[in-house]
Amino acid sequence: xxxLPGQSSxxxxxxxxxxxxxxxxxxxxxxxxxxxxxxxxxxxxxxxDAELGQHAVLSLIGSVSVAWLLYENLLPTSGxxxxxxxxxxxxxxxxGVISATTLDREGVVDRLIGAVVSxxxxxxxxxxxxxxxxxxxxxxxxxxxxxxxTETMALYGPDAPLDKGGIYxxxxxxxxxxxxxxVVSVPLGIATAVYLSEVRGKLAxxxxxxxxxxxxxxxxxxxxxxxxxxxxxxxxDGSGFAAALALSVSxxxxxxxxAEVVLKLVPNGLREASLALGTTQWQTVRKVVIPxxxxxxxxxxxxxxxxxxxxxxxxxxxxxxxxxxxYNAFSGPxxxxxxxxxxxxxxxxxxxxxxxxxxxIVLLSLVVIFFALARIIGxxxxxxxxxxxxxxxxxxxxxxxTSTSQEDPR
Numbered sequence: 001x002x003x004l005p006g007q008s009s010x011x012x013x014x015x016x017x018x019x020x021x022x023x024x025x026x027x028x029x030x031x032x033x034x035x036x037x038x039x040x041x042x043x044x045x046x047x048x049d050a051e052l053g054q055h056a057v058l059s060l061i062g063s064v065s066v067a068w069l070l071y072e073n074l075l076p077t078s079g080x081x082x083x084x085x086x087x088x089x090x091x092x093x094x095x096g097v098i099s100a101t102t103l104d105r106e107g108v109v110d111r112l113i114g115a116v117v118s119x120x121x122x123x124x125x126x127x128x129x130x131x132x133x134x135x136x137x138x139x140x141x142x143x144x145x146x147x148x149x150t151e152t153m154a155l156y157g158p159d160a161p162l163d164k165g166g167i168y169x170x171x172x173x174x175x176x177x178x179x180x181x182x183v184v185s186v187p188l189g190i191a192t193a194v195y196l197s198e199v200r201g202k203l204a205x206x207x208x209x210x211x212x213x214x215x216x217x218x219x220x221x222x223x224x225x226x227x228x229x230x231x232x233x234x235x236x237d238g239s240g241f242a243a244a245l246a247l248s249v250s251x252x253x254x255x256x257x258x259a260e261v262v263l264k265l266v267p268n269g270l271r272e273a274s275l276a277l278g279t280t281q282w283q284t285v286r287k288v289v290i291p292x293x294x295x296x297x298x299x300x301x302x303x304x305x306x307x308x309x310x311x312x313x314x315x316x317x318x319x320x321x322x323x324x325x326x327y328n329a330f331s332g333p334x335x336x337x338x339x340x341x342x343x344x345x346x347x348x349x350x351x352x353x354x355x356x357x358x359x360x361i362v363l364l365s366l367v368v369i370f371f372a373l374a375r376i377i378g379x380x381x382x383x384x385x386x387x388x389x390x391x392x393x394x395x396x397x398x399x400x401x402t403s404t405s406q407e408d409p410r
Contacts, residue, residue: 189255223314
């Protein structure tokens, strides 16, 4: 084998020749590439880990201990509210200091904000749970009797025992008044939402301002409006229909606002595809937009019902009060659950107050049911199929594939 040009290869079988390396000779270094930079460690935000739990527990123990030492022993103060406010302020301070031992400034700020937000959520849930628990404990004696749901107080006084009388008349009045308000409010609310979202005429801005203003109007003002218009100007007596009109004044802006948001969530591609086929705007709204947004519109209606079902002040002004069962909402005074609760709490008898709390539990249950239905129905995006619809379509596709395979033996 020949070596490089100008050099001779050593003979085969000869010993290798060792050359002496001059230490002073310049050395050629291989140019190295840019230094590899290590990626910074990933920062973890949110969630609960062992370190976070340990820091929170230590901060809680330290804050409660220091607050007890300062508030109960060193400072001339007393009271549970002040104690827990001081303990919470100390907790945030300790939590930030302890977290700074393992986290940078950004991580400490994230933990402190997370602690404040979590505390606010826990306080709200605790307050709601306390209201529900207190109402249930005060009214559970009334709920234990079946007559509470099947009888009225027409034949009994407010001091009658719990096994006599009930809220049947109030339940009938509430259902009729809410049903009438739904019939009045839903078409107006959805039509207004369609005008604001789809038509966008010259008066859209004015209509939106009016709707937003109606949202902020107190319900007692709605009751006063119906009282002045129906009872004074038209000379009609108090009735369930007048109460339903007062509830509609408060329900229309809720339905309108929610329905407008839902209609805006419908993809514009569906509208453009429908218009490209030669349909009119009304046909697009009626056959494409509204069917696509149907679950959200149902949610808007349920939220509106949950908003007004517990209103007392408008019903008190225009519905009158009676213990008699009145199926006719258009004639004579009619009782409702909020009015029953209001009147029962004013009585100086424990049994009447307990019945009022029992009716309050029924109201709370109805509101929770409506909000739960709204959450379940409105959990899907506009146009998204439900599980039942997907199963139906899959079954139809499977049947079509089976029939096709039978027709084509290949």
